[in-house]
Each structure stands twice: as structure tokens, then as C-alpha cells.
Amino acid sequence: MGLLENWINKGRLKSPWVVHFDCGSCNGCDIEVLACLTPVFDVERFGIINVGNPKHADVLLVTGTVNHRNKKVLKNIYDQMPDPKAVIAIGACGTSGGVFRECYNVVGGVDQVIPVDVYVPGCPAKPDAIIDGVVTALDVVKAKLGLGEMPKVTVID
Amino acid sequence: MPTHSEILNATPIAADAVVAQARSMFDQGYRLVTMSVVDLGDGNVDIFYHYDLNNEMTHFRLTHPKDKPVPSISPVYFAALLVENESRDHFNLQFDGLVLDFNRTLYLDEEITSTISAPFCKISTIQKKD
Amino acid sequence: MSRTIIPFGPQHPVLPEPLHLKLVVEDETIVEAIPALGYVHRGLETLASIRDYNQMVYIVERVCGICSCIHAMCYCQGLETMMNVEVPSRAKYLRVIWSELHRIHSHLLWLGLFADGFGFESLFMQFWKIRERVMDINEATAGNRVVISVNVVGGVRRDLDKTQQRWILDELDKLEKELRQLMKTMLDDYTVKKRTVGVGVLTAEQAIQLGAVGPTLRGSGVAQDARQLGYAAFDELDFEPVTSPEGDSWARSKVRFMETLQSMDIVRQAISRLPDTELAAKVPGKPTGEVVCRVEQPRGELLYYLKGNGSKNMERVRIRTPTFANIPPLLAMLPGAQLADVPIAALTIDPCISCTER
Numbered sequence: 001m002g003l004l005e006n007w008i009n010k011g012r013l014k015s016p017w018v019v020h021f022d023c024g025s026c027n028g029c030d031i032e033v034l035a036c037l038t039p040v041f042d043v044e045r046f047g048i049i050n051v052g053n054p055k056h057a058d059v060l061l062v063t064g065t066v067n068h069r070n071k072k073v074l075k076n077i078y079d080q081m082p083d084p085k086a087v088i089a090i091g092a093c094g095t096s097g098g099v100f101r102e103c104y105n106v107v108g109g110v111d112q113v114i115p116v117d118v119y120v121p122g123c124p125a126k127p128d129a130i131i132d133g134v135v136t137a138l139d140v141v142k143a144k145l146g147l148g149e150m151p152k153v154t155v156i157d
Numbered sequence: 158m159p160t161h162s163e164i165l166n167a168t169p170i171a172a173d174a175v176v177a178q179a180r181s182m183f184d185q186g187y188r189l190v191t192m193s194v195v196d197l198g199d200g201n202v203d204i205f206y207h208y209d210l211n212n213e214m215t216h217f218r219l220t221h222p223k224d225k226p227v228p229s230i231s232p233v234y235f236a237a238l239l240v241e242n243e244s245r246d247h248f249n250l251q252f253d254g255l256v257l258d259f260n261r262t263l264y265l266d267e268e269i270t271s272t273i274s275a276p277f278c279k280i281s282t283i284q285k286k287d
Numbered sequence: 288m289s290r291t292i293i294p295f296g297p298q299h300p301v302l303p304e305p306l307h308l309k310l311v312v313e314d315e316t317i318v319e320a321i322p323a324l325g326y327v328h329r330g331l332e333t334l335a336s337i338r339d340y341n342q343m344v345y346i347v348e349r350v351c352g353i354c355s356c357i358h359a360m361c362y363c364q365g366l367e368t369m370m371n372v373e374v375p376s377r378a379k380y381l382r383v384i385w386s387e388l389h390r391i392h393s394h395l396l397w398l399g400l401f402a403d404g405f406g407f408e409s410l411f412m413q414f415w416k417i418r419e420r421v422m423d424i425n426e427a428t429a430g431n432r433v434v435i436s437v438n439v440v441g442g443v444r445r446d447l448d449k450t451q452q453r454w455i456l457d458e459l460d461k462l463e464k465e466l467r468q469l470m471k472t473m474l475d476d477y478t479v480k481k482r483t484v485g486v487g488v489l490t491a492e493q494a495i496q497l498g499a500v501g502p503t504l505r506g507s508g509v510a511q512d513a514r515q516l517g518y519a520a521f522d523e524l525d526f527e528p529v530t531s532p533e534g535d536s537w538a539r540s541k542v543r544f545m546e547t548l549q550s551m552d553i554v555r556q557a558i559s560r561l562p563d564t565e566l567a568a569k570v571p572g573k574p575t576g577e578v579v580c581r582v583e584q585p586r587g588e589l590l591y592y593l594k595g596n597g598s599k600n601m602e603r604v605r606i607r608t609p610t611f612a613n614i615p616p617l618l619a620m621l622p623g624a625q626l627a628d629v630p631i632a633a634l635t636i637d638p639c640i641s642c643t644e645r
Contacts, residue, residue: 022303024327026641028352028433030303031396035422038399038415068266070305070326073297099349102337105269105330124352124433161518162368162580165592188495191607193592205592207579212516214579236498236615239322240607247330257321264328264644 009145012058012084013138015047019057019081023074023110024100025064028124029091033061041127048134054080059137061130062116065093065100066107078114084144086137089116090130092123099123159212167205167218172228175206175219179230182208182215189234190214194244196223202248206230226251239263288313295629297326302400304640306633312626320621322614328644332604339599340366340574341440350606351642352433353396354584356389359438362604364518365580365593366440370572375564378442379520383557384455385429385437386519386582387550391462392421393585394547397637398473401540404634405482410472417465420458427451442567452558459551466547474541483537487620487632490534499616500609501587502546503636506539508532513583524556539635573597584609586637608642 022030036043037050051057054077066074078087089110092098097108110116117140120133142148170178182189190207197203197220204227206217221227229252231237241252242263249261291312297305305326311319334346347362348355360382367374399414422432428451429435437443447455473479489499494507504511505528512528514521529545531538574595581590587609594603613636620632 020303022305022327024329024641026349026352026355027304027639028349028355031353032433034303035415035419038419039412040416040419064327065329067326067328068268069264069328070297073305073326099334099346100329100331102334103330104333105265105328123349124431126432159516161513161516161582162364162578164368165577165579183496186495189498190588190590191612193603193605193607195594195603195605207590207592212511212513214581216579234496234498235619236496236612239611239614262325264325264330266325 009147012145013142013147015049016058016134016138016141017049017051017056018059018061018134019051019054019077020061020063021074021077023062023064023070023094024067024106025091025093026124029063029094032124032127033063033090033130036127036130041131043131043134046131054078055082057081058085058141059134060085060087061090061134062087062094062110063090065097065103066110066113067105068107071107071113074110074113084141086117086140086144087114088118088120088130088133088137090120090133091125092121095119095121159214163214165205165216167216170206170217170219172219172221172225175217175228176230176233178217179206179233183233186210187215189230189236192237192240192244194248194250196248200224202250204244223248223250226253228252229254229256231256290318293626295633296323302634302638302640304638306638306640308621308629308633310621310626310629315626317621317624317626317629320618322618324640324644326644327641331645332606335601335604337600340595340601343601343604344438344440345436347604347606348434348436350608350645351639353393353639354389354586354589354642355434356437357386357582357584357589358606359436360386360519361580361582361589361591362593363438363440364582365578365591366574366595367570368580369574369576369578369593369595370440370570372441372568372570374442375566375568376520376562377446377564378566378568380557380561381443381445381447381566382438382519383521383524384447384554385425385435385443387554387557388421388424390550390585391547391554392418392425394543394550395421395466397543397585397634398540398547401631401634402473404630405479407479410469413469417462417469420462424455424458428455439567441570442565444566446566447558447561452561456555456558459554463548463551470544473544474537480537482628482631483540484533484535486536486628487617487624487635488533488535489616489620491532493619494534494616497616497619498612499587500612501584501637502539502542503587503613503616505530506542506635507534511588513581513588516581518582520557520560523560524553526553536631536635543637573599574601586610586639586642587613606645608639608645610636610639610643613638614643 296307395418402410
């Protein structure tokens with residue numbers, strides 16, 4: 001592995017840029033994602049920056065259920081992101097469809113459309129849990145680069 | 158005395174009087190709160206028109222066959238545009254004279270409109286298979 | 288001059304939510320705005336046929352995460368009217384306290400987003416920093432930060448003890464002090480006023496004709512607030528609707544700022560008068576009949592139409608949310624505006640798309 005590649009990978013893992021997509025969420029998880037960026041939780045101290053452009057991003061945060069109209073938008077955003085990338089499904093709706101899974105316009109969780117690496121449960125997920133999800137996603141990216149082991153599945157009761 | 162929650166006491170209204178009624182409410186300065194549609198299950202729907210003047214509400218009830226076009230009040234109240242399009246999506250109702258007709262694409266995409274004709278009607282409110 | 292259509296959204300920087308407008312522009316001036324919705328539509332009103340009326344409380348809370356408590360309150364009040372249940376007065380006061388705390392956090396959230404909308408990022412951070420005090424109150428008193436689930440049909444599920452009441456009052460005092468420090472920047476600053484004064488003007492007559500509600504209506508000088516109807520304990524508390532006659536973006540931000548201060552005052556009044564009774568009444572039987580119920584959300588008047596048929600499932604739950612009513616006024620205030628002012632004008636109705644589409 002060359003020196004340059006080493007250097008790029010280091011930057012990738014030290015300062016992940018995230019793009020947030022609201023995919024039919026009730027806003028509960030959205031405002032918690034935004035709360036992560038603001039002074040009390042302040043993820044920018046870890047080098048995590050929220051960007052608007054999927055082509056700049058390493059990690060995709062998806063909140064909410066997937067419905068028939070936004071699944072195309074979600075797929076599109078995922079395809080635009082450069083490799084290696086990680087997807088985090090936030091909240092009960094993102095992981096499985098939550099309370100809305102039986103609604104007629106709901107496809108289900110995010111994993112019905114794109115591969116998901118980390119699930120953050122909660123209705124809505126707390127900012128602490130979201131930050132933990134991003135940190136876990138970094139291990140996934142690391143494993144995808146062949147620099148570490150894939151994190152084990154952890155279930156917290 | 159205006160109340161925050163009331164047992165609905167709606168004046169019945171005929172289909173051909175809906176627009177004239179809306180026009181007269183508009184001229185008196187009423188605000189259109191919204192319309193509500195309920196499927197009665199016998200081929201008819203109840204359409205409620207909720208108006209408000211200084212926090213006091215007035216309701217009208219139109220009982221109408223599901224397959225016949227309903228006169229649209231959106232030329233009078235522009236705000237009715239969204240709710241009428243929503244009813245088109247949910248109940249597959251037709252509206253006569255709708256100012257901007259999304260043709261059942263306000264909320265729904267083809268995947269739904271081609272499989273479920275009217276998601277909010279009783280006959281098609283079914284649970285998803287898987 | 289030739290016309291161009293510029294899509295505004297669904298994925299864009301001013302709002303986390305997928306608000307989509309098709310803007311028809313001539314040069315830089317908006318000629319027409321066409322809404323395109325459906326990115327958040329779930330169809331949760333149909334869940335009433337699968338979930339029973341008690342479970343629906345938790346579904347309607349998730350119409351919108353920001354004003355969840357108020358949705359549940361409206362639904363419960365509608366059912367209480369339908370089933371003729373008298374709610375204990377302590378529950379009424381507790382509902383006022385939690386719903387006003389929700390209004391404070393929603394308005395602070397909006398003020399922050401609005402500041403971000405005109406590019407004042409440090410002001411955004413300030414508002415969101417002081418908002419965390421309210422989130423802490425929610426978490427400490429109800430166990431969750433956003434969706435607090437305190438309402439049940441017949442009353443509330445949680446109580447506030449004396450220590451908690453004192454602590455809430457303390458926190459509100461600190462919050463008010465911090466908020467008043469930001470008042471001058473938000474409402475009097477020269478650069479802020481340059482961006483907001485005269486943008487997105489809506490006259491009082493237009494506002495009523497287009498069905499505007501909440502701060503959008505009151506920002507045009509119409510003193511109408513559903514809290515005047517005296518639901519929960521509002522008939523025993525002192526407050527006047529906040530209005531501002533200008534009808535522009537500045538007026539709407541002023542209304543929301545003043546309402547935040549007013550809500551703190553209402554919480555203080557409610558805590559000082561908290562009566563000592565049961566928390567919830569027994570609810571007999573199954574709902575039958577039709578009820579229309581209204582409450583004031585942070586974004587405006589919220590209407591529920593409920594129809595029960597004597598079974599445990601509701602026949603129809605119809606929700607008219609404030610943003611749904613505020614979109615036609617937005618469409619009317621955009622033509623004539625500059626393209627760069629669209630985010631400001633669109634934000635001033637406080638759009639909540641998950642409410643709108645349900």
C-alpha cells in the first residue's frame with residue numbers, strides 16, 4: 001500500500017462526512033440528527049461534517065420509512081456516493097418500517113431498497129445512539145478497506 | 158359559544174348547491190378549514206365542508222355517490238385545491254372544475270394506483286400480504 | 288422573456304425534509320409555484336382499521352415528531368367528547384404544561400432553522416443550544432426527548448412532583464434569560480431585517496381567503512388562536528394571541544419569538560395553579576358518533592375529524608394539519624419574489640411535510 005493511499009484512508013476514517021436523507025420520517029429522528037450537529041452533542045469535534053452533496057459523503061444517514069415515491073430518490077442518492085460507503089438506518093421506521101409498516105404506501109425499512117450496514121433503533125433514536133451508529137459505521141468502512149475486522153453484531157436489550 | 162371539540166352537527170346540502178354555498182361563505186368572510194371524506198360502505202361517500210368564522214365552525218354534509226363527479230369549490234376557495242386532490246388520491250373521487258388536477262399523483266405513484274384503486278375506501282383497505 | 292422551471296427540493300439545504308416546489312421563473316423572478324408532494328406520504332389514517340382506538344394514540348403521535356404531544360392531545364380530547372368522559376383537572380393542567388413545552392421547543396427549532404436559512408449559522412447554533420434545556424425537561428419528566436407519549440384517552444400517564452416542578456421553573460428562567468439575549472439579533476439586527484422585512488407578504492384578507500392558520504395568520508394581524516377555545520385548562524389561564532400586522536417574514540418570525548416567551552409564561556401559570564386530583568378518568572364503552580376537534584399546534588390550528596362505529600376500531604380518523612392549510616398561502620406569496628428569497632419565504636410558514644402528507 002502506497003504512502004498516499006495510507007494517508008487518504010487515514011483521513012477517511014478520522015473525518016467521515018455524512019449526508020442525511022429524510023425518507024418519510026415523522027421528523028422525530030430528523031431533529032435528533034440535526035441535534036447531533038448542534039452545540040450540546042457537537043459531532044464536529046470528531047471531524048464529522050454534514051454535507052448536502054452525496055458525492056462528498058462517506059456515510060449516508062437515512063431516517064424514516066421508504067415509500068413508493070422516495071425509494072427512487074434514495075436509490076439515486078446511494079448510487080451517487082463514492083465507494084467505500086456505509087449506510088445507517090436510523091429509528092424504528094428506518095430499520096423495519098416501525099409503526100407504519102402496515103400502511104399501504106410503505107415499502108418497509110431502508111434495507112428493502114439499499115444495503116444497510118448499521119441499524120440504530122429507537123423511536124426516535126437519541127443523538128447519543130446516532131453518534132454511536134456513525135462510529136460503528138466507521139469500523140464497517142475500515143473493514144471494507146481491508147484494514148480491520150467487520151464489527152460483530154451487537155444486540156442491546 | 159365556540160367549542161374546541163363538538164359532536165358533529167352538519168347541515169345536509171345538495172350537490173348542485175355546494176358551489177353557490179361556498180361562494181356565499183366566501184363573501185361573508187368565512188375561512189375554509191378543510192373538507193373531510195368518509196366512505197359509507199354502500200357506494201356513497203360523506204363529504205364534509207368545515208368553515209370557520211372567528212373560531213366558530215359551520216359544517217355542511219354532502220352525501221354523494223362515489224362514482225359521480227363532485228362539483229369542485231377550488232375556483233372559489235383556492236385552498237380547496239390540495240384537499241380535493243388528496244380525496245382524489247385516497248377515494249378515487251372525481252371533481253368537476255378542479256383548478257389544478259394532479260390526476261391522482263399528488264401523493265401516490267403508479268405502483269399504488271395500479272394495484273389499489275382507492276386505498277381509503279372500505280373495500281380496498283386490506284392488509285399488505287407479506 | 289422565456290420561462291424556466293427550477294425544482295426546489297426534495298433534497299435541499301434549508302430543510303431536512305423533502306419539500307418540493309416547482310418554481311416557474313422569468314429571469315430571477317418567480318411567476319408561479321407548483322407544489323409536488325408525496326415523498327413522505329405513508330397513509331397512516333388507514334391504520335385506524337387495524338389498530339384499536341387506544342393504540343391509535345401512539346400512531347397519531349407519529350404524524351409529526353415535533354408536535355407529537357399536541358396531536359395525541361387533540362385525538363384524546365375528541366374521543367373524550369365522543370365518549371362523554373370528564374377529564375380530571377390535574378390532567379388538563381399537565382396537558383397544558385407538556386403541550387406548551389412542545390411549542391417552546393418547536394418554535395426554538397424553527398427560529399434556528401430560519402437563522403440558518405438566511406445564512407446566520409452561529410445564531411442557529413445558539414437557538415439549538417438553548418433548546419436542549421427543553422429537551423432535557425422532556426426527557427426528565429416523560430422519559431423521551433421528542434415523542435413523549437404522556438396522553439391517554441381520559442387523562443395523562445405521568446405526574447410532575449414538587450421537585451420536578453421547581454426544576455422546570457428554574458430551567459425556564461435560565462432559558463428565558465438566554466432567549467432574551469438573542470431577541471435583539473433576531474428582530475432588530477440590520478442584516479437580518481434586510482433579508483426578512485418585506486419578503487413573502489401576505490395581507491390579512493388574503494390570509495383568511497387562502498385558509499392560513501397559526502403564526503402565518505397571526506403574522507398578518509388576525510388575532511385567531513385555537514387556544515382561545517379553552518381546551519384543556521386554557522380557559523382558566525391568561526393569555527392573548529400574539530399578532531403582528533405587517534404580514535411579511537419578519538412579522539412571522541416576531542410572532543413565533545413572542546409566542547415562545549408567552550408559552551413560558553403559560554407553563555409558569557399552569558405550574559402555580561396545578562390542582563391536586565387524579566391523573567386519568569375511567570373510559571367506559573366503545574366510541575360511537577362523529578366529532579370534530581381542534582387544538583393549536585406550534586404551526587397553527589389542527590383539526591381532527593373522528594368517526595366511531597361502536598367497535599374498538601375507529602371508522603375514520605381524518606387529520607387536517609396546519610402545514611396542509613398553510614401551503615396555499617405559500618403558493619400565493621411566492622410569485623413576484625426573487626429566487627434567492629424563496630427559502631426564506633418557504634421557511635416562514637414553518638413547513639412540516641410529514642404532517643402535511645401523513
